[in-house]
Amino acid sequence: MTGTMAETASKAMIEVDDLHVTFGRGPRATHAVRGVGFRVAAGESYGLVGESGSGKSTVLRALAGLVEGWRGRMTVAGRVLGPRREAAFYKLVQMVFQDPYGSLHPRHTVERILSEPVAIHRLGAADRRIEQALGDVGLGPQFRYRYPHQLSGGQRQRVAIARALILEPKILLLDEPTSALDVSIQAEVLNLLARLKRERGLTYILVSHNLAVVAHMCTRLAVMNRGTIVEEMTVAQLRRGAPRHPYTKQLLTASRGYDRTAVDAFIDFAEAEAGSIART
Template identity: 70%
Template structure:
């Protein structure tokens, strides 16, 4: 049984913007699945529809075999968490890291706050000294580590990753991706990763879906991506455009 199943998903904004058009895919438990395409292809909207932040006009999203209703129930957000693209915008500038990490625990009724906060910071490579700092006192990479810690603190089964390194300097992108890779292995997590960067997808994902103009164009395995075995013209164009990419090396 798939951990996440998206069936004939359509997302329409207003009366004229058909952002996602009949997209379907399945993600197995423990798999890292990529969605790639140019800006405006609808890839981030798919993630937002899964977590209930974008309206599903038709189609279905299932988690662990059960169809999801709108609005999503609180238990869903314990099991499925999202990491957003911009660590500068996703953290409240006037909240300490302690408060950032405490809020989801309070919302979901966890009582072992101290242990979970310290463990979450340790898991992402930040020590206790970061706990009472403010976001402006952290680097971009440290902020994204806090965002990842916030997603992990409820011990979810699925992480939805929306361009998690695109706002970071190239020098620290690999560090964050390697951190995410390690956490997935240690915890047996399921990832859905959105990116426009084929190097990131090749580094992180076993399979990927190529999107264009809101539609699914082609599904590839990592091996087929690396062998340039695309069958659709749009996918081949993406590969040609990224001809200079190299697989990311471990930091």
């Protein structure tokens, strides 16, 4: 009995059903996400892939509660999410942002940045926790009292990851965590994220436009275009090169590098779809 309970709980850590996000009102409204739904099991890494403006980051932000004006149903660890999130949600779900230069407060030291969540949730033992968090992301104690401008991009992203982990969440939302970093640092940060997931049994949702990063980190992924999921598949399928939807094929071709003939053959799916809508 308890076994099946635990199993159903582990089956879907995150459930998203028919999610719509609209920005603005009236005639100027933008329908950024149109009926997106997916499930992520506990301990799984799920990738959201798509080009800029496809709505993948918006899905993540809606899940985190940073976007207003969403409709649909989202549950995290069995609890349905309302328009406002309570403190328990923030202890369960944390996020790492894309731009490490914009995600750390410019006037706060690393210590202040890391002690803030401890103070908000009254966890106590801030000293030990900060030391631990810095150690976990591979930064020594000498970084503790530095300001963000005294850190490199990779070091900043490590601080951002430490900040997300200091509340010991079960779910980490990763919004293109490596796209602002140069290639050698990207691998370091990805390996760090993979190690933390192994050690702590975290659940990841990784948003990226980089198919290689998603293939490296995730087991399943969804391809988004124009606010909808066009295809959901496993990474094994992606590796075999067997995507069904033409948009995914095109994305795969694009990710292999610049090829004149391939690029000339590209279709703008936004226009193509608008055309098909107009016809129907």
